[in-house]
Each structure stands twice: as structure tokens, then as C-alpha cells.
Amino acid sequence: MSGGAMESVADAAARATPKRMAGRLRGLSDRAIAWLFISPTIVLLLAINIFPLLWTVYLSFTNYRANQPGREVKWIGTRNYERLLGSEDVWGYMQATAHFLVWTMVLQVVIGLGLALLINRGFRTSGFWTTVILIPMMLSPAVVGTFWTYLYQPQTGIFSYIINTFAEVGALNMIGSVSLAPWAIVIVDTWMWTPYIMLLCLAGLRSIPPYLYEAAEIDRANALQKFWYITLPRILPFLMLAVLFRGIENFKMFDMVVELTSGGPGSTTELASINLKREAFEKWRTGYASAFAVILFVTVFGLASIYVKALNRVRS
Amino acid sequence: MSARSTAYSVGESSTRTKWIAAVLVIGYALVAMIPLVWIGMTGFKSPPDSIAYPPKVFFEPTLEGYVNLFTTRSRQTDEYIESLGPPQTWYDELVRERNMVITGPSRFADRYKNSIVIGFGSTFLAVFLGTLAAYGFSRFKVPLKDDLLFFILSTRMMPPIAVAIPIFLMYRELGLSDTALGMILLYTAVNLSLAVWLLKGFVDEIPREYEEAAVVDGYTRFQAFYKVVLPQMRSGIAATAIFCLIFAWNEYAFALLLTSGEAQTAPPFIPIIIGEGGLDWPAVAAGTTVFLLPVVIFTVLLRNQLLRGITFGAIRK
Numbered sequence: 001m002s003g004g005a006m007e008s009v010a011d012a013a014a015r016a017t018p019k020r021m022a023g024r025l026r027g028l029s030d031r032a033i034a035w036l037f038i039s040p041t042i043v044l045l046l047a048i049n050i051f052p053l054l055w056t057v058y059l060s061f062t063n064y065r066a067n068q069p070g071r072e073v074k075w076i077g078t079r080n081y082e083r084l085l086g087s088e089d090v091w092g093y094m095q096a097t098a099h100f101l102v103w104t105m106v107l108q109v110v111i112g113l114g115l116a117l118l119i120n121r122g123f124r125t126s127g128f129w130t131t132v133i134l135i136p137m138m139l140s141p142a143v144v145g146t147f148w149t150y151l152y153q154p155q156t157g158i159f160s161y162i163i164n165t166f167a168e169v170g171a172l173n174m175i176g177s178v179s180l181a182p183w184a185i186v187i188v189d190t191w192m193w194t195p196y197i198m199l200l201c202l203a204g205l206r207s208i209p210p211y212l213y214e215a216a217e218i219d220r221a222n223a224l225q226k227f228w229y230i231t232l233p234r235i236l237p238f239l240m241l242a243v244l245f246r247g248i249e250n251f252k253m254f255d256m257v258v259e260l261t262s263g264g265p266g267s268t269t270e271l272a273s274i275n276l277k278r279e280a281f282e283k284w285r286t287g288y289a290s291a292f293a294v295i296l297f298v299t300v301f302g303l304a305s306i307y308v309k310a311l312n313r314v315r316s
Numbered sequence: 317m318s319a320r321s322t323a324y325s326v327g328e329s330s331t332r333t334k335w336i337a338a339v340l341v342i343g344y345a346l347v348a349m350i351p352l353v354w355i356g357m358t359g360f361k362s363p364p365d366s367i368a369y370p371p372k373v374f375f376e377p378t379l380e381g382y383v384n385l386f387t388t389r390s391r392q393t394d395e396y397i398e399s400l401g402p403p404q405t406w407y408d409e410l411v412r413e414r415n416m417v418i419t420g421p422s423r424f425a426d427r428y429k430n431s432i433v434i435g436f437g438s439t440f441l442a443v444f445l446g447t448l449a450a451y452g453f454s455r456f457k458v459p460l461k462d463d464l465l466f467f468i469l470s471t472r473m474m475p476p477i478a479v480a481i482p483i484f485l486m487y488r489e490l491g492l493s494d495t496a497l498g499m500i501l502l503y504t505a506v507n508l509s510l511a512v513w514l515l516k517g518f519v520d521e522i523p524r525e526y527e528e529a530a531v532v533d534g535y536t537r538f539q540a541f542y543k544v545v546l547p548q549m550r551s552g553i554a555a556t557a558i559f560c561l562i563f564a565w566n567e568y569a570f571a572l573l574l575t576s577g578e579a580q581t582a583p584p585f586i587p588i589i590i591g592e593g594g595l596d597w598p599a600v601a602a603g604t605t606v607f608l609l610p611v612v613i614f615t616v617l618l619r620n621q622l623l624r625g626i627t628f629g630a631i632r633k
Contacts, residue, residue: 033537034456041449041508042464048505049471052482059481066485115344123338131619132345135352137626138615139608142568146587147355147604150597156367158354191348196626203623203631241630252475255568259587276477281573286481293478300473 053297060291067284080291090292092267093275099182100257100271101250104189105243111190112197113239117231119198120205130202134195141192145259148188149175152260175261181269185257192256193246200242204235240311244304251300272296352608358601366597380414381598383407385424385589385606389416424603427585431607433496434581435564438503442560443553445504446511451541453512454519455527471509476569484574496579502570507560510628514559517629518552519545555621558614565611582607 060080064073084090115133119126136144151159152174160172174184208230216226254273257263263270263278270278276296280289358366360377389411397417403409411418453461483502484493492498522545530540568583575581586603589596615622623631 030456030537033541034452034458037448037452038458038464041445041512044445044501044505045467045471045508048483048502049474049479052479052486053474055482055485056478066481069488111344115341118337118341121334121337123334123341126338126341129341129345131616133341133348134619134622135612135615136348138562138611140566140568140583140611142566142572142583143586143604143607146600148351150358150595150600151351151354153367156369156371158350158371161371162350191351199623200627200631238631241627245627248473252473254475254477255583259568273475273477276475277569277573280477280481281484286485290478290481293475293481297474297478300475301470304473 056290056293059287060294062287064287064290065284066280066286076287080288081295083288084291084295089267090275093270093272096182096268096270097251097253097272100185100189100253100269101247103183103186104193104250105247107186107190108194108197108246109239109243112194112242113201113235115194115198116201116205116235119202130199134199136192137195139192141256142259144188144192145256148184148260152184176265178265178268181261181265185260185269188256188260189250189253196246197239197242200238201235204238205231207238208234237311237315240307240314244307244311247307248300248304251296251303355601355604358598359605361598361601363596363598366601378410379407380410381596381602383410384422384596384599385602386422387411387418388420388422390419391415392417422589424582424585424589427580427582428606430496430579431565431581431583434499434503434579435561437496437500438507438564439557439560441500441504442507442511443515443557446508446515446556447546447549447553449508449512450515450519451545454516455524471506477573480570480573483570487574494575494578494580499571499575499579499581502574503564503567506567506570507563510563510625511556511560513628514556514625515549515552517624518549518556522548555618555625558618558621559625562611562614 061075061077062073063076065071119130151157152172154160154171154173154176157174159174163169163172172180174180174187212230212234213226216230221229252273253271254277257269257271258274258277261269263274267275272292273296276289276292279285279292357375359381360379361372361375362378362380365372365375366381387407392415394415397412397415400417403412408418452458453464458464487493487498490498492501526544526548527537527540530544531537535543566583567581571581572584575584582603586600586607587595589599589603618625
């Protein structure tokens with residue numbers, strides 16, 4: 001279908017090309033093909049990614065409200081940014097985000113690396129169980145958040161019930177309690193994404209040539225030394241890449257948490273993206289929310305750039 | 317000691333360490349499966365069983381959750397129900413046991429259909445455009461190539477809500493709000509970054525010599541691409557398509573903010589399946605099961621390509 005259409009364009013182009021110029025035009029037409037192939041992608045990305053991004057930057061300097069389209073839009077300079085950076089609430093959302101980000105990364109790296117090391121022992125049926133473990137990360141985060149609210153029900157939920165069979169702590173109100181809710185979201189994210197870290201660590205482990213361990217054997221290195229001097233340095237780039245991808249995702253975290261706690265109780269789990277949604281689509285402070293979006297983007301971009309530099313140093 | 321000292325040699329782990337590793341890994345897998353198995357079971361529970369204390373592991377299975385998922389019902393008096401005569405179908409009978417009457421289909425089937433249309437539409441576009449762009453990036457000297465590729469990737473760093481603000485305004489102006497076309501275009505743009513990166517990796521692996529030989533044989537560039545490169549990319553394209561499909565299938569933030577009635581997909585709909593007195597958990601669980609099952613199947617099919625997909629092709633094996 002589409003391929004056929006392209007072919008006929010090509011044939012037409014070939015027919016239209018005089019033979020003596022063909023040599024010169026082959027180079028040219030390569031370039032034409034390159035642009036023909038790439039430009040639709042660029043155009044779509046410009047229209048749906050870059051243009052909106054620039055619009056967001058513009059809006060962030062105005063008092064625009066999307067629910068009042070007729071209202072006059074005023075340029076208010078950096079007032080949105082001043083308000084944001086001076087706000088203690090915003091600082092609170094950033095702290096909630098940092099808590100979520102740090103703990104999910106720590107737990108997932110520890111458990112994921114541990115699982116990868118165990119799977120790498122290569123017991124029988126390990127392939128099957130690896131696939132089973134991978135399932136949660138492919139699921140829809142919003143739907144995952146939804147069904148975990150059911151598992152987290154304080155009286156009737158299975159989570160509290162299972163915990164209580166091991167330790168009599170009483171009904172656990174994971175979502176409703178100020179002290180437990182930040183951990184409720186960390187647990188679900190860890191359940192969902194530990195397989196991701198595990199999978200990348202496995203790739204790292206498989207990239208280590210066995211002769212390194214054989215050489216270490218001859219040097220009478222013990223297990224800990226082998227892990228520290230051979231395994232860890234070799235898988236570190238993989239591990240860091242995993243943390244980079246997951247870190248960016250968790251900094252933007254919205255869907256799973258919004259369905260699980262919707263930011264509550266109070267604002268204990270109100271992550272930056274959740275507050276952004278509240279400002280933009282509930283309070284309709286479009287200008288202010290745009291400024292917040294710009295700040296978040298710059299933060300992710302800045303942190304990711306620094307991190308990638310560190311990653312490149314580890315790699316080389 | 318000897319067991320420990322060979323512990324990290326590939327393929328030489330002792331039987332005992334292998335056993336310990338197997339027990340721990342299988343233990344983790346089983347615990348991690350509890351939530352999914354539990355949700356699968358809840359779909360077959362009756363509403364009272366779904367909120368019983370202690371949680372019921374053994375229960376009498378019923379299809380009530382699935383019936384509730386696909387229908388809307390209203391509570392009626394006994395007299396009214398008797399006046400209707402005997403129930404026509406098994407699901408009528410099931411509903412009438414709760415003094416209810418089916419009043420029509422629910423909107424879940426529509427939402428599911430939207431998920432399929434938008435998912436496949438955006439996947440087709442993203443893979444089609446992505447294949448062309450990947451070939452272009454792989455085979456030709458494109459000015460600012462590295463910057464372009466980084467630019468494509470960096471579009472993923474924006475929080476979806478931040479992108480949703482201007483898209484919301486733009487779509488309102490263009491009349492694309494709450495339309496399947498608008499969502500297809502949006503998901504295509506988001507998926508393109510993934511598609512281009514993944515597919516470029518697959519094109520890079522195909523030796524250029526094949527096309528050059530084809531060109532020498534009198535093929536045009538297009539023909540060489542279409543008849544030589546494309547067939548070899550088949551499995552790569554299939555894997556990329558599944559990743560795009562899963563993303564579009566799972567996406568929630570844009571669907572929540574940019575659709576309401578017409579083009580809403582399943583993820584924003586499942587959490588609001590309300591029964592009498594709060595969420596209808598068996599129906600929510602049934603919806604969750606019906607929604608997640610295809611992804612589970614694709615994950616199993618895709619397991620060998622998974623690593624590549626989730627790292628944007630950064631890690632290939």
C-alpha cells in the first residue's frame with residue numbers, strides 16, 4: 001500500500017532523470033530521499049512537541065486562564081516564577097517527589113541487583129521465572145494504582161491481611177494514613193519497576209566475559225573481592241542507565257500515584273506532577289502551571305545532563 | 317569455601333547455591349504475582365465476597381463482576397421484576413437475584429474499542445514514520461544528526477501534564493479535543509521518539525552492502541529500501557510496534573485530560589466503575605483483567621526483545 005506508493009514516486013523520479021545527469025543526481029536524490037524520509041517525523045515533533053513547549057514558555061509569563069478564553073491575557077513578567085520559587089507548598093511537593101524518587105531508586109536497585117545476581121546463577125527454569133517477574137512493569141500504571149487501592153483496603157484488603165499474619169500490627173490504613181501513604185506509593189512503584197532494574201543488571205552480568213573470573217580465581221580472590229572488583233564495575237554502566245531512565249520517569253510520576261492516593265491524605269503524596277495537574281486543570285491557573293512545568297522540565301533536564309556526564313565517565 | 321570461590325564463574329555455580337538462588341527467585345516471583353492473581357480472582361467474586369473479612373481465598377465463583385462491567389442496571393421492586401416474566405438470559409437471571417434489571421450496555425465496550433482504535437492507529441503511524449526516519453538517520457548524512465536524535469529523546473523528559481496544557485489549548489482551537497484523531501496524532505508524536513531510536517538500531521544492524529549490491533543491480537534507492545532493507549527489518553518493526561502499542565494502550569494522563577466522552581480510552585474509565593455504595597470491586601477487577609490480559613500475553617511473546625525496547629535501544633542484547 002504505502003510502500004507501493006513510494007515505489008511509484010521513485011519510478012517517476014527515475015524516469016524523469018536524464019541519463020547523463022544520473023551520476024550527479026544520484027547523490028542529490030539520496031539527500032532528497034533522506035529529507036523525504038525524515039521530515040514527516042520532524043514536522044510532527046515540531047507540531048506536537050516543540051511548538052507546545054514554546055507556547056508553554058510564553059504562557060508561563062502571562063496570567064492566562066484556560067477556562068476563561070475571552071479574558072485579556074496580560075504579560076506579567078517573572079511573577080509566576082517568583083511566586084513558585086517563594087512558595088513553601090511547592091517546596092513541599094518537591095520534597096514529596098524527592099522522597100518518592102530516592103526511596104524507589106534505592107529499593108529497586110538493591111532488590112533488582114540481588115535478583116539479577118541470583119538469576120545469573122543459571123538454575124533450571126530461570127528463564128520462565130524471569131519472564132514472570134517482568135510482567136508488572138508492562139502494565140498500565142493507572143490501572144495498577146487502581147487495583148492497589150483495593151489491595152490496600154485497611155480492613156478487607158489482602159495487603160494488610162498478609163502483613164498481619166506475620167506481625168500483629170492491626171489494620172494498616174496504607175492510603176489514609178499520613179505516615180504510611182508515602183510508603184504505599186513507594187511499595188507499589190517498587191513492585192512494578194524492580195524488574196526493570198533487574199533486567200538491565202542481567203544484561204550487564206551477561207556482558208562480563210568468564211575469563212575475568214577465571215583470572216581472579218588464579219589470583220585467589222574471594223567472592224566479595226570478585227563482586228567488588230569485577231562484577232560491580234562491569235554492571236555499573238547498566239545500573240546507572242537503568243536509574244537514569246527510571247529516575248526521569250519517577251520524577252514525572254503521575255498516573256499510578258494519582259489513582260492510588262490522588263495526592264492525599266492532605267498533600268503528603270502530592271508529587272510535583274500531581275500538583276501541576278491540580279493547578280492547570282482544576283484551578284485553571286494556566287500561566288502559573290506553565291511556569292511550574294518549565295521549572296520541572298529544566299530540573300529534569302539539568303539533573304539528567306549532570307547524570308549523563310557521570311555515566312559517561314563510568315563508561316570510559 | 318570451594319563452593320563460594322566458584323560462585324561467580326558463569327555456569328559453574330554449585331548445586332547448593334543454585335538451589336538457594338532458585339528458591340529466592342521463585343519466592344519473589346510468587347509473591348510478586350499475588351496482586352495480579354488476587355485481582356484475577358476478585359473479578360469472579362460476588363460484591364459481598366469481594367469486601368469480606370478476612371479476605372476470601374475460597375469462594376463461589378460468579379460472573380456478576382463481568383456482567384456488571386458490561387451493563388448498566390437499576391434497582392427495581394419485586395413486583396416490577398415479577399411483572400417482567402421469567403428472565404430471558406443467564407445474565408438477566410444473575411442480575412435479578414440482586415433485585416436489579418439490566419437497562420442497557422455500559423460504556424466499557426466503547427472505551428475498550430477506543431483503546432484499540434487509538435492504540436493501533438497511533439502504532440501504525442509511529443512505526444510507519446519511524447521506519448522512514450530511522451532509515452534516513454541510519455543511511456544518510458543528515459546535518460545535526462546527533463542533535464536531532466537527542467532532541468527526539470529529550471521530548472520524553474517533559475512531564476505529560478506539562479505537554480497536556482498547550483495541547484489542550486491547541487486542540488480546543490483546532491477542534492481536535494476529545495477526538496480519536498487528536499489522540500492518535502498525540503500518541504504518534506510521543507511514540508515516535510521510541511520508534512525512531514529502536515528502529516535505527518535495527519537498521520544499523522543490516523549491512524549496507526546488501527543495498528549497494530541492489531543499487532548496482534539497477535534498483536533505485538527506494539526499491540533497495542523497500543525490497544531489500546524492509547524485509548530484513550520485519551522482526552524489528554514487529555517488536556517496535558508492540559512497544560508502541562503497549563505505550564498507547566497504557567497511557568493515562570493525556571487520555572484523562574484531553575478526552576471526556578467520545579474518545580476516552582479504558583485506563584481513565586476503569587477506576588470510575590461505580591456500583592451501589594462505592595466502587596464495584598468485582599467489576600473493576602473484571603475490567604482490569606480484560607484490560608491487562610493482552611499486555612501480559614504480549615510481554616511473554618516479546619520477552620527476548622524487551623530489554624531493547626525499554627532502554628530505547630541503548631542495550632541490545
